[in-house]
Amino acid sequence: MKIEIAKSCGFCFGVKRAVQIASKHRGASTIGELIHNSQEIARLKDECGVKTLKNINELSGETAIIRTHGITKSDLATLKERGTKVIDATCPFVTKPQQIVEKMSAEGYEIIFFGDSEHPESKSVTSYANKVYIVSNADELEKLKLRNKVALISQTTKKLENFNKIAAALISKCKEVRVFNTICDATFKNQEACQELAKRADIMIVIGGKTSSNTKQLFYIASELCDAHHIENADELEPAWFKDKELCGITAGASTPEWIITQIIDKIKQITA
């Protein structure tokens, strides 16, 4: 069986940057998981002495690292009030939508955020709004009574096609729709490369955290085109998956470190040898 890695996959700019920042701050704590990959979080703890806290109330040290997805405006304010040293590892592509949401809210726009309401990025970005609706598809707009001026912003890891459907529904309902395409380029590229490979592959192994939004999107794209499996580590691989398969495609979410990808490929080679 041949193994091929997608032309674009794995660590994105924001994740690379956050891991680099965190690894330089031994003894500091991140508020929530720095990135959506538990193995890398464990490595940061073991090798760099960076702990992961559930929320700001667990903080006892002086230095807090802000995760790639950002934290809420009020949490940030509380940390500053307490005199906590704040190291901002928020992805710049998340800081941008936070700023947009704050500015549009101040200008009187009602905010429509396309995202998963439970995702930390959604929570951090929408915390900058006065009035906001978080929607995961166009149908959810039907029941909303909107003003004539709305601003539409997306979670960075969403699919453009679905974002456009929401934009179209809003344009039918409102006089002015200010659309900010805040979907990340890296997300685009990984999705495109995944699609291209999945079309040719017999099986796709999608590697990444189970809570990672962008990994879930990759899995969704792959599973529409071939037999796909979403795993976090090599232990989850099942030999039966690879029976009679000729081409195995590999892709990984933006928070998946290279060392995990390598481990998994080695294990697949071993299984199919």
Added chain:
Amino acid sequence: MKIEIAKSCGFCFGVKRAVQIASKHRGASTIGELIHNSQEIARLKDECGVKTLKNINELSGETAIIRTHGITKSDLATLKERGTKVIDATCPFVTKPQQIVEKMSAEGYEIIFFGDSEHPESKSVTSYANKVYIVSNADELEKLKLRNKVALISQTTKKLENFNKIAAALISKCKEVRVFNTICDATFKNQEACQELAKRADIMIVIGGKTSSNTKQLFYIASELCDAHHIENADELEPAWFKDKELCGITAGASTPEWIITQIIDKIKQITA
């Protein structure tokens, strides 16, 4: 054969208003056709003494009536410089996009106008822009090199579905797309009613000026659903069209006066009696 008139058709708010304004100004001249209906233009001349000029240079009297579609910013400025008395019969739904285009241009947005470049409304609205691209479909955007901030505005008589396609293409290309849904409600309603009737009818007679954009849209909608004919007056009716037809639907563009619709229905009744 049964004849049924679409639930919504004919004179819209802006046209009604313009005809009312013009008919009160005997001796005044309109710059271009007040509305896109040559029969009504002829009636205004004969009954109300309102002339139609090709452009501002033909103007010799003191009073100029601005047509429903508006005139260009520079023509308006010239008239004011010359001391011409200006009676503004521009449809308020056209004045609005003029203002939007001017404001967005001033704020540094590149303007994308969805319209027919030769239509007087397109000319009047886009004359308020610093930099503008007039496009008639999404494909035309491909060759454009756009800035990251664009504003999208529509000719009032366009189809929402096509407007949304252009919006989607822009959202893929630009970071911020400010979408102003300037499509007129009357246009929507007439199109919806036309579609509903054309689905049931065997033949649709679409009445309106041959240069009327909204009438052309109605004809397009009807012709996709049944045998449709776009006519301006009763003389164009052909008896052969109605052979073996059970239901004849009637619709009319926003500039078509009721007296023409009545004339045409009377003639159809006569033909099919």
